[in-house]
Amino acid sequence: xxxxxxxxxxxxxxxxxxxxxxxxxxxxxxxxxxxxxxxxxxxxxxxxxxxxxxxxxxxxxxxxxxxxxxxxxxxxxxxxxxxxxxxxxxxxxxxxxxxxxxxxxxxxxxxxxxxxxxxxxxxxxxxxxxxxxxxxxxxxxxxxxxxxxxxxxxxxxxxxxxxxxxxxxxxxxxxxxxxxxxxxxxxxxxxxxxxxxxxxxxxxxxxxxxxxxxxxxxxxxxxxxxxxxxxxxxxxxxxxxxxxxxxxxxxxxxxxxxxxxxxxxxxxxxxxxxxxxxxxxxxxxxxxxxxxxxxxxxxxxxxxxxxxxxxxxxxxxxxxxxxxxxxxxxxxxxxxxxxxxxxxxxxxxxxxxxxxxxxxxxxxxxxxxxxxxxxxxxxxxxxxxxxxxxxxxxxxxxxxxxxxxxxxxxxxxxxxxxxxxxxxxxxxxxxxxxxxxxxxxxxxxxxxxxxxxxxxxxxxxxxxxxxxxxxxxxxxxxxxxxxxxxxxxxxxxxxxxxxxxxxxxxxxxxxxxxxxxxxxxxxxxxxxxxxxxxxxxxxxxxxxxxxxxxxxxxxxxxxxxxxxxxxxxxxxxxxxxxxxxxxxxxxxxxxxxxxxxxxxxxxxxxxxxxxxxxxxxxxxxxxxxxxxxxxxxxxxxxxxxxxxxxxxxxxxxxxxxxxxxxxxxxxx
Numbered sequence: 082x083x084x085x086x087x088x089x090x091x092x093x094x095x096x097x098x099x100x101x102x103x104x105x106x107x108x109x110x111x112x113x114x115x116x117x118x119x120x121x122x123x124x125x126x127x128x129x130x131x132x133x134x135x136x137x138x139x140x141x142x143x144x145x146x147x148x149x150x151x152x153x154x155x156x157x158x159x160x161x162x163x164x165x166x167x168x169x170x171x172x173x174x175x176x177x178x179x180x181x182x183x184x185x186x187x188x189x190x191x192x193x194x195x196x197x198x199x200x201x202x203x204x205x206x207x208x209x210x211x212x213x214x215x216x217x218x219x220x221x222x223x224x225x226x227x228x229x230x231x232x233x234x235x236x237x238x239x240x241x242x243x244x245x246x247x248x249x250x251x252x253x254x255x256x257x258x259x260x261x262x263x264x265x266x267x268x269x270x271x272x273x274x275x276x277x278x279x280x281x282x283x284x285x286x287x288x289x290x291x292x293x294x295x296x297x298x299x300x301x302x303x304x305x306x307x308x309x310x311x312x313x314x315x316x317x318x319x320x321x322x323x324x325x326x327x328x329x330x331x332x333x334x335x336x337x338x339x340x341x342x343x344x345x346x347x348x349x350x351x352x353x354x355x356x357x358x359x360x361x362x363x364x365x366x367x368x369x370x371x372x373x374x375x376x377x378x379x380x381x382x383x384x385x386x387x388x389x390x391x392x393x394x395x396x397x398x399x400x401x402x403x404x405x406x407x408x409x410x411x412x413x414x415x416x417x418x419x420x421x422x423x424x425x426x427x428x429x430x431x432x433x434x435x436x437x438x439x440x441x442x443x444x445x446x447x448x449x450x451x452x453x454x455x456x457x458x459x460x461x462x463x464x465x466x467x468x469x470x471x472x473x474x475x476x477x478x479x480x481x482x483x484x485x486x487x488x489x490x491x492x493x494x495x496x497x498x499x500x501x502x503x504x505x506x507x508x509x510x511x512x513x514x515x516x517x518x519x520x521x522x523x524x525x526x527x528x529x530x531x532x533x534x535x536x537x538x539x540x541x542x543x544x545x546x547x548x549x550x551x552x553x554x555x556x557x558x559x560x561x562x563x564x565x566x567x568x569x570x571x572x573x574x575x576x577x578x579x580x581x582x583x584x585x586x587x588x589x590x591x592x593x594x595x596x597x598x599x600x601x602x603x604x605x606x607x608x609x610x611x612x613x614x615x616x617x618x619x620x621x622x623x624x625x626x627x628x629x630x631x632x633x634x635x636x637x638x639x640x641x642x643x644x645x646x647x648x649x650x651x652x653x654x655x656x657x658x659x660x661x662x663x664x665x666x667x668x669x670x671x672x673x674x675x676x677x678x679x680x681x682x683x684x685x686x687x688x689x690x691x692x693x694x695x696x697x698x699x700x701x702x703x704x705x706x707x708x709x710x711x712x713x714x715x716x717x718x719x720x721x722x723x724x725x726x727x728x729x730x731x732x733x734x735x736x737x738x739x740x741x742x743x744x745x746x747x748x749x
Contacts, residue, residue, distance in 0.1 A: 264296030
């Protein structure tokens with residue numbers, strides 16, 4: 082039973098997310114019957130499954146809220162702000178009860194009793210004896226359900242559960258009991274699926290039921306009885322008039338329902354790790370096959386390489402999830418903060434179908450919470466201020482996602498007051514972060530708000546103003562090997578863009594050599610490879626630029642950047658890549674070719690080294706560093722800016738780890 086209870090706890094968390102989403106949608110449109118239905122179905126499933134698996138207190142508490150929404154969808158009540166806010170609070174209480182059931186805390190019983198009391202005040206329902214005891218809600222009894230009003234109708238129902246239904250903890254007879262609460266039923270037992278006596282399995286269900294139900298309830302109320310088993314059964318529900326025309330019930334609707342299984346994240350991580358090891362071994366095999374120059378071994382190596390690539394792509398795709406659930410979670414945050422700050426704010430979500438690795442999604446919550454809280458508190462003006470500037474009273478926060486090569490861009494933008502670059506600069510000088518003489522571009526000035534302890538707020542509130550939130554955003558994004566871009570216009574709004582890798586496991590890369598060292602460049606950022614001769618260098622008069630088919634491309638010589646002290650070959654190669662600062666070139670000794678790269682963390686000692694996002698093990702057992710083109714170029718541009726020279730005009734990157742620091746100086 083424990084595994085079924087665990088499955089229920091996981092499913093109930095998803096249902097609570099669906100409930101919250103439906104309630105917030107209903108708050109935006111009080112006449113949205115679809116949102117009412119979504120909320121009711123989520124509550125009904127939590128109640129039914131909870132009761133089935135022994136969570137009677139959760140089922141009893143949820144039943145009271147379900148009853149209110151049943152009245153709401155039948156038109157006996159109207160959706161109000163008080164009911165919606167109370168339902169949101171009830172959802173929080175159900176989550177606390179689930180956490181208590183899972184051993185992760187204790188639910189406040191008095192809070193639950195208070196919610197039920199407020200609910201009774203809204204619905205006018207009397208307190209039941211079970212609710213009066215210790216503030217605990219009673220488990221719903223088998224009393225008749227509230228039926229719809231109007232003339233009774235006949236429905237013909239064909240119901241045949243899957244053979245393994247008993248193994249999942251479902252008792253089909255309880256569902257027939259729920260149907261009996263809706264009205265009068267006549268039941269015919271279908272025994273056609275029963276095997277010979279010697280083949281009977283006591284743990285499997287072989288029965289089916291053909292039911293004639295006479296009820297004043299509607300079709301949706303009947304479907305709700307089967308809501309948490311409808312994907313695991315044959316089910317058809319037809320008004321008798323329609324069935325008479327067909328002379329028999331319609332074909333089962335869910336016979337070919339899609340089959341899904343739940344797999345723990347731990348098992349997926351183990352799979353990815355094993356695939357990563359396989360990719361490394363396959364690279365070693367390819368290298369050995371190339372050295373042996375045996376056609377038979379080469380053919381086997383190529384076939385294994387093809388199969389490994391397919392396995393890699395499929396295993397990574399299993400861990401890719403849409404951002405929809407993560408994004409939808411923030412509607413509640415905006416709703417609650419809007420009420421607390423007395424601001425009318427609408428959250429608009431775009432690109433929620435964009436997929437990202439689950440390990441990246443799991444670490445996105447804190448950065449997005451801080452960004453939205455900052456927008457709500459500092460970015461969005463008060464209602465009076467918006468009116469005085471001619472802005473609409475309802476402010477807008479946009480949460481958007483889109484693919485960009487091997488990365489996903491997540492943008493959080495608002496139409497608030499924006500950032501004043503001069504005010505940020507002055508504050509940074511005041512805190513000793515930069516010198517008066519420092520020459521910084523506007524994006525570089527805005528990036529100063531990511532510094533620990535930095536805040537332009539004059540007062541500290543319970544939401545923000547301590548200069549902690551944006552530092553958390555920076556640290557979390559850098560831990561994901563991502564980057565942050567900030568753009569703003571005073572009085573118009575602010576946009577923060579998080580550039581995140583699609584996956585932290587395996588990427589396609591280009592293997593390059595500089596001296597005796599090997600590096601990997603992400604293939605998604607690489608555009609082309611061109612040759613750089615000594616004559617090309619002389620024609621540029623010492624400037625780090627190259628003419629690539631008429632376009633002047635600045636470049637960085639990696640041997641100089643990393644202070645490797647290697648001799649410059651007569652012919653070098655430039656890898657042209659796309660970065661946040663436009664097209665840049667990286668000068669290397671040799672481009673060796675494609676490489677399936679298993680990303681390995683460098684450890685705490687090297688985690689903050691700029692321009693390096695990880696390492697990988699090559700087929701010969703040596704280690705190659707994985708370069709981050711965006712950070713590498715950003716670091717080079719910042720170094721050149723602090724020195725007062727534009728990048729590409731004779732700047733020499735003598736220190737690979739120069740950064741903007743206090744008093745306008747640079748240091749590691």
